[in-house]
Amino acid sequence: MLDLKFIRENPDVVKNACRVKGFPDPVDEILKLDKRVRVLKTETQTKTAYKNKLTAKIPGADNKARMGYIGASKEVGNEIAADVAELAEKEAALNELLHRVPNIPSPDSPVGPDDTFNVVTAESGAIRKFDFTPRPHWEILDQNNWWMNEKVAEISGSRVYHLMGEAAELDFAIQSYVTQKLIAKGFTFMRVSAVTKPQTIFDAGHFIGSDLSVMNNDVFMLADTDRALAGTSEIVMNSLHRNEILPENALPIKYFGLSNCFRKEAGAAGRDTRGLYRIHEFHKLEQYIFCRPAESDEMYEFILNNLREAVTDLELPNRTINLSTGDMGFNKVKTCDVEVWMPGQSRWGEAGSCSAIGEFQARRTNTRYRENGTNEVKFVATLNNTAIALPRALAFVIENHQNADGSVNVPKKLQPLMGGRKVIGVKK
Numbered sequence: 001m002l003d004l005k006f007i008r009e010n011p012d013v014v015k016n017a018c019r020v021k022g023f024p025d026p027v028d029e030i031l032k033l034d035k036r037v038r039v040l041k042t043e044t045q046t047k048t049a050y051k052n053k054l055t056a057k058i059p060g061a062d063n064k065a066r067m068g069y070i071g072a073s074k075e076v077g078n079e080i081a082a083d084v085a086e087l088a089e090k091e092a093a094l095n096e097l098l099h100r101v102p103n104i105p106s107p108d109s110p111v112g113p114d115d116t117f118n119v120v121t122a123e124s125g126a127i128r129k130f131d132f133t134p135r136p137h138w139e140i141l142d143q144n145n146w147w148m149n150e151k152v153a154e155i156s157g158s159r160v161y162h163l164m165g166e167a168a169e170l171d172f173a174i175q176s177y178v179t180q181k182l183i184a185k186g187f188t189f190m191r192v193s194a195v196t197k198p199q200t201i202f203d204a205g206h207f208i209g210s211d212l213s214v215m216n217n218d219v220f221m222l223a224d225t226d227r228a229l230a231g232t233s234e235i236v237m238n239s240l241h242r243n244e245i246l247p248e249n250a251l252p253i254k255y256f257g258l259s260n261c262f263r264k265e266a267g268a269a270g271r272d273t274r275g276l277y278r279i280h281e282f283h284k285l286e287q288y289i290f291c292r293p294a295e296s297d298e299m300y301e302f303i304l305n306n307l308r309e310a311v312t313d314l315e316l317p318n319r320t321i322n323l324s325t326g327d328m329g330f331n332k333v334k335t336c337d338v339e340v341w342m343p344g345q346s347r348w349g350e351a352g353s354c355s356a357i358g359e360f361q362a363r364r365t366n367t368r369y370r371e372n373g374t375n376e377v378k379f380v381a382t383l384n385n386t387a388i389a390l391p392r393a394l395a396f397v398i399e400n401h402q403n404a405d406g407s408v409n410v411p412k413k414l415q416p417l418m419g420g421r422k423v424i425g426v427k428k
Contacts, residue, residue: 020325106334117324125317136344138275166424173417192233192257205331233257252291285387303385352386
């Protein structure tokens with residue numbers, strides 16, 4: 001969420017953010033409520049001080065004066081009670097509206113209402129020219145008996161997968177390779193549980209307003225519990241330093257978490273219904289950074305390049321896209337997607353999304369740091385980016401490295417993790 005003082009001093013900036021991100025503009029109502037809240041606080045303090053003076057006079061007063069002081073004290077007490085009740089109501093309404101204000105987008109982000117305004121900023125790796133018609137990854141999985149698609153759909157329903165054999169080995173090799181790469185870059189590796197509380201999901205700032213029920217279309221809630229299944233380990237890592245004041249010399253903190261991820265994909269009805277691209281449960285290595293706001297741009301490039309290196313190491317043609325204001329989402333300052341070419345489907349697919357969040361999440365979790373020299377306490381900035389998402393990355397590898405007979409070439413960086421094998425599949 002944004003600082004109320006910032007909204008008060010920069011209403012036009014906030015109004016513009018609402019406009020270019022496509023969210024309702026609550027700024028005028030926020031300012032109106034803010035003014036009334038401040039008036040009520042002042043009046044309550046003034047009346048309370050007056051009531052205290054009246055109360056102090058009662059013990060030493062004669063009977064007539066005492067009754068007057070008691071009556072006046074009671075009357076002002078009733079006024080205070082009414083002010084306190086109104087103050088609680090107005091503060092609750094103000095808090096709700098503050099949670100409906102989107103983050104301020106970076107001037108670097110293209111302005112536009114949707115993904116048609118996104119801008120390609122970089123391309124890497126040549127798109128392979130096949131001397132046969134490349135097939136989608138699910139056909140190659142079928143041919144090599146690398147999954148049990150129909151059986152698992154019968155057991156668990158749609159958008160669920162079950163890998164086996166060399167495909168499962170390759171999936172694990174990709175995960176292992178990227179894990180070791182990030183450890184070498186100074187990240188702290190953590191295995192993150194997907195089970196968390198809805199408030200933790202809300203505090204990551206992906207949803208508008210303070211009503212947690214708005215998450216129900218996207219989040220799997222665990223019935224008869226106070227828990228839910230997170231869609232990314234970012235959710236949990238964001239709250240790891242909740243209500244803490246970190247020393248400045250501890251920053252930046254670089255975490256990357258491996259977790260199972262669960263998403264309803266309610267907004268994806270009819271899209272990507274086959275294969276491994278859009279499923280209810282997947283696993284992902286997620287980069288997460290706590291840093292000083294002044295370091296945010298540097299950390300953004302750092303974690304973005306880590307993802308680009310990962311897909312390049314897998315020998316996958318990729319491009320980087322700067323997302324428009326209308327496509328980046330509620331809590332983002334700026335976002336880039338890294339996409340990989342999928343020759344079996346003749347389209348690009350998202351490999352990961354790199355986002356700078358500024359202080360937006362830290363204000364929800366009250367995560368701060370103490371500045372060296374001044375001892376001033378400030379909010380940290382946070383950033384996140386995929387390191388690799390699986391089995392989506394497996395689908396990319398299968399489609400780009402397939403052979404005409406249905407076998408798959410193993411990327412060179414993964415061959416040591418695959419027992420030296422250069423090709424998997426088909427050998428019958």
